[in-house]
Amino acid sequence: MPTLRDPLWNNIRVEGPYLRLLDAAPFQRLRYVRQLGLAHLVYPGATHSRFEHALGAFHLTRLTVRALEDAGELTAVPALDRRLVEAAALLHDIGHYPFSHALEEIGVPHHEEVAASLLCEGPVGAILREDFAPDAPERILALVRGTSDSPLQGLISGSIDLDKTDYLKRDAMMCGVAYGEIDVERLRHALCIVRAPDTGALAVGIREKGLSALESLLFAKYQMYRNVYWQHAVRSATAMYKRLVEDGLLTGRVHANALVGFTDEGLLDALTVGGASPLLTAIRERRLFKRACEAPAAELTGIDLEWIAEDRARIRIAEDALAKTHGLQPGELLIDYPRKARMLGLDLPLVTRDGTVRRLTDSGIAGAINLPILADQLYQSARWLRVFTVTRCELPREAVLTALAGA
Template sequence: MSTTQRAAVIHYLDTCFTHPVRDPLWGHIYLDPAMLPLLYSEPFQQLNRIRQLGPTFLVYPGATHTRLNHSLGVLHMARRLIRTLITHEAAPDLSLEGVKGFLCAALLHDVGHFPYTHSLKELPLKEHEVLTGDIIRRMPLAGILKDTLGIDPVIPARIVDLHLPADTCLEPDDGRNPASSDQEISFFRRLLSSPLDPDKLDYLNRDAYFCGVPYGTQDSDYVLSQVLPHPDAGIGLDEGGISALEHLLFSKYQMYRAVYWHRTVRIATGMIKKGLYLGIRSGALQTDQLYNLDDESFFKLADSCDAPEFGLISAVQSRRLHQTIYEAPFDNTRPQLQELCDLSRRTAMERRLADTLSRCLGKPVSEMHLLIDIPEAISFEVDIPVRTADGWIPYSRARSVFTPQVVRDFTETLRLVRIAVDPRVLPLPETAITALATELQHGVA
């Protein structure tokens, strides 16, 4: 990276971020005043009406922070990260427009996010990163990026949406290519999604803060002091920072165990997902109706649909949640359970279990009164390169307790398969619970 390029980027990062926004986690978050129109735009303000953790407030009442809070935090951490990396001689060639585009991508990375956190996962919908890329390239954000910040909106769109090609101009008719090179876009993509990306550094700290739990708190200053540019991975870690990464990985595990995958949160999420899936399948709801919603408009939509399946969503609003009657470790060696990772097959099994329960109780039980919850597979990423006295080595060869086997054990410990039923069905005789568990695990009643 040339001295002139580096000086221009450092000058921008150090002198242009003068507008303070008070944040309960980081204190002051400073913005480039030219970013304020992005902050005040409707697509970004909608994030203030979407809770970051969806139904988690049912367990942790303080967890009412929003995706707008989080997005400002990601910008804050992204600016600090790029400022650290650019001081190293090995920093790649970065244009000022590219750095601005990366910071705008960090700020806007969630503008296409669905309401109620991940309740809409597995449904036949566009990914929120794709929606984000589309929103960034449309007015009003595209106009603000071009006219106020002087950057091509294609740059942040390509950084966020990995479905967009990193090596092709998306707007050939505008007479120019984006200023950022293909290599620069790829570098920024790796920064925004890595084991030590600004998204994780904010959400683990922020979610722990608002939930009132100590598990996600990170020593962010030390983490950032240990990151280095890497020619292939984008970001690497000095050997002295291994303990910081271990702490982050263990914090992520604890947050999943205590917060993100808390039993009540899982059941509430599953009830919303089931109501939406059944509504889409019956034709009572069209997938296009689920785009560009916040929490309030999402529940208004559900309330306006006169179909029985949406009673599941109303029940979550009123905290009338299904109760867990069975849970066990998810054994991914069982084909029966592997098949249930598919939402349509899981729904079919729920109908079968409802029929089984009807026979056990001698009265009809609706499929809406029974829910199977299987968390998706997750990864504790440990593929970051580590710089030692002898050069770069893979993290798997570094001196860390987070060996591949430990990572697998963490994942297996977290994933539980559950059966939950409407409280109106309770209490259940042990024979009925045993019959449901047997059919779930082995496919036989």
């Protein structure tokens, strides 16, 4: 049985059909897609790939399935469902675009939607049908999208899926920061299979003894978003990259339906055809745009600015109008307001010490932190509206907010 050496989890064993999936060309592409996009321009160690992360998620899922089996939790879960959830963990990021999530912010289909053709067709689809089941690709796609009725769905997509556990610890380690500490063993061994109190369906839940470990996951995620994923220089590089690719799509240098086939460097090379743009040169030489104005989301209540996170055509108009107002050229001012729905959301069955099953959603439990309310407060704290400019300058915040509110 082949053993792969992993810097986070040490030895990871991969055999049989899982090894065939790993060796398939669509999965091998993930070796050349950085896990954290352009974060390596700020954290030099952040050059790890989606390949490594997917392997880690597979490893944790396999360990968790074994732990649930040993605890007698999976008697009602067919063996095929267990194998499919392990395959889904390995393949959950197969549809990722170059430089990770950034391109999803300019309106291209989400990577979980793109995964459909990669999972159901080509070499991956063939392996899944031959080695798992004729309907395996469709069932794995449902797991990846979070729409499966499998009792193990929560291990792949949910409040405490193992994808999060791997990437938080891996990203923190590779960035050299101390923010990703999670009590992984306690969390895994507190998981159970229960009937959800609202639907009666079997689902992954957590025992009350695991709440402290769940808190560690929540705080790790908040710290990583605040200090790494949404750190100002990382977001500057991301805003530059989004505008660069958007320009490439508008000019026809690249086409949206071809984006998922690129590696990181492959896409940048394609964007150099006909000559590198100033933005591309600035990214390659790490000449990042500077903060000219910023405001935390918590101070923006009452101002409708959510469109900045979703309406790219409107954003470009607003960016270029602001640039003109302040004596800059089009493309020399960028607006950034990241959004991740339910970034710190919690929604899962909780088994209390007296055996009662309830949903951990809008209200906490006596004697513990109100995690759902805290999650929303932390999200507002981590999220900032920022305006970046090609040269260092300071823009008046109130004037900028007034202009954006009327854009």
